[in-house]
Amino acid sequence: MKVINILEDGSPPRSVYVRPTGDLTVYDGERKYKLKVDIGGAETTWQILARVAPAIAHAADVRSKIDDLADRCRTGWRPAYPEEIDPDVPQRTLWRSRFGIDLIRYPDEEFYSPATILMGIASGAGPSTSLVGKTDGAVGVTGDILWIDAAREWAVCEDAFWWTPREE
Incomplete structure (x- = not known):
């Protein structure tokens, strides 16, 4: 190295x-x-x-x-379609998303660590820059959440824009 x-x-x-x-x-x-x-x-x-x-x-x-x-x-803007997002920003989908904590980044928290990532079943193209990474159809982990929709339909994370559709 x-x-x-x-x-x-x-x-x-x-x-x-x-x-x-x-x-x-x-x-x-x-x-x-x-x-x-x-x-x-x-x-x-x-x-x-x-x-x-x-x-x-x-x-x-x-x-x-x-x-x-x-x-x-x-500012209140909400994307409705993938085409509304800059094409250079990676977009991925995370099914059955749940909040999580990256314990590698926050190992010394004794009592409370805020949820900083999302976890679920990932799909999408391109490499992930998150610490844990992901593979299509397997457990996916986002980077730190920068902004998340109040209805949790999508999230802007440090590694990509993640669509988090609800399962019907």
């Missing part, structure tokens, strides 16, 4: 953990990204950095769009 640390005056350090398989974990302040990048043939730190930098920049751009979507929802 290679670890690349980026230090800037007055800013918290940023770290990129690159595994030989191409799995990346990026710590950027309070944010954590998990990505998969093809680093085949890259041997030096500079070659690896050249391969992973575009993926990190794209993930940060998508997260910015997710944050913008959450801000828009806080």
